[in-house]
Amino acid sequence: MSEAIKALVQAAGAAANQGRWSEAEPLWRKVLAIDPRHPQALYSLGVHAFKRGQLAEAHGLLQAAHASAPGEPAVAISLAVVLREMGDAAGELRAIEASLVADPYFLPGLLAKAAYLQRLGKLRAAAMVYRNALKVVPQETQWPPSLRPQLLQGRELVERVGREMAAFLSERIGARAAALTPSEAERWREAGAVLSGQSTVYPSVCSRLQVPRLPAIPFFDRADFAWVPEVESRTEAIIAEMRAAMSEDQAGFRPYIAYEAGVPVNQWHELNHSKRWSSYFLWQHAQPIHEHLARCPETARALEAVEMADIGGLCPNAMFSALAPHTHIPPHHGETNARLVVHLPLVVPDHCLYRVGHERRRWTVGELLIFDDSIEHEARNDSDELRVVLIFDVWNPLLSMAERDMVRVLSAASAEFQLQA
Known part of the structure; x- marks a missing residue:
């Protein structure tokens, strides 16, 4: 990167961080004049255009940014947001998937995919993606404020679908449990609870002497x-x-x-x-x-x-x-x-x-x-x-x-x- 581009990027970034969009935008355009494929300039101008409600311009800039930097999940997910606003559901899903190809643990990408499935009424599939998102997110006190509402909504859906699955599995086990001993029946009730996310596997954990290879029987x-x-x-x-x-x-x-x-x-x-x-x-x-x-x-x-x-x-x-x-x-x-x-x-x-x-x-x-x-x-x-x-x-x-x-x-x-x- 040339010294001229470095200086422009630094100045544009500083102006944007301080909310001075009118100063940042001309600086990003100067960067593009020198390097038309500069991903940060394309991305930043695309975000600015989206904030102004200029969806077509935002789409073109973000699509170009994604082509220049396909490994940047934030660019792909921003493109997905624009495509959603444009009513292009198929394009939105492709962009969401692209963000997860770049980083399978990218939290905004997981939440966007879950929300996409939820809008389509595919609640069980959405719950599975929300469950994956909740596995990678830090503890609740450290949730990003901007993502907190969706994480709470996702957790509620995971719990609701889990209860529905537990009831479904219990019904399927049904009369078959009569062929089991009480201890065996309890084991398979627990298996259903673990499978549906209503419980976890509880191991033996000893503060003093642990005898290995003994089964953990409650x-x-x-x-x-x-x-x-x-x-x-x-x-x-x-x-x-x-x-x-x-x-x-x-x-x-x-x-x-x-x-x-x-x-x-x-x-x-x-x-x-x-x-x-x-x-x-x-x-x-x-x-x-x-x-x-x-x-x-x-x-x-x-x-x-x-x-x-x-x-x-x-x-x-x-x-x-x-x-x-x-x-x-x-x-x-x-x-x-x-x-x-x-x-x-x-x-x-x-x-x-x-x-x-x-x-x-x-x-x-x-x-x-x-x-x-x-x-x-x-x-x-x-x-x-x-x-x-x-x-x-x-x-x-x-x-x-x-x-x-x-x-x-x-x-x-x-x-x-x-x-x-």
Whole structure:
């Protein structure tokens, strides 16, 4: 580029940036007089012509700019805007596609294609393109103001079409689900939710020991654990002991979340050191709390019937967990997928809900829930009453006895290594 053109481009750009269009335009025309195929001059003059409502002139200039710079997506999308105003739908689509050939992740191009399909009434195709646009856009707080209305509209359409697709897939699954076990049926309901964009795949994520290659199963079948009837049969006695503990040893119920000062609390800010979620431990990090066990002999006997996971420094854990009215335990992951967590619901008012991954369950008094807490999970008590469950750890039944020993070895070795630091 010659020095003369450089100086003219710099001056024209500065004038345009300050809104002095009447000064910028003659400068761009001088650039074209020297270089008739200069893409920036053609593009800028085309935009100026469009702003004045001179569509034919804008079309000619932008078409020439696109021919000079076919790899510039902004030029192609500006040409598409002009063609749309001229009523040339076929030309508009060609220009939109050209912008995406230049850059398949070009956000204005994706939004323009989605809007084009939406105008034609092709809502499902439009939703697919909007979904791609929403994948490449930054988080909502950083959305460009000029694109925000269309992004919001696109997100609403994606959600609406997703709900329609979920209902369609559910209807297609229909009676076929009767041939499946409850666990299999839940798997295919989740598959439909993921396929329709209503859910995501929830992996196992552990804050301590992750056992690779174990499937991430949200809830396990109670029938697969021989000790379930024994524990469930003691529900009334366990409830009585829990109520006695709450009455006579209220100080034993302590905040479950209790981070020390200076430690990042992340999602636990609202519950840190709060008795809105409190626990009365019978076992804690592999250590028995003898005073509490002595106060709750029937509960202790129920736990003796269980094949509790024993991983030094980590588990077994067993506790009464009390969740105050209108309290939400936010989504989080557990420490290891080598163990499962068990809930024995004791006091369950209406409007309480538990989620593990995609699957949502309601607690039923006396009926155990057995789940992998390394999968994202959360709990809600939206009632006006207290909710209480007995929680304890058991081994993941997919581990052999030899593998359980490896869990203990690795856990102990990790702790030993840290102590030597």
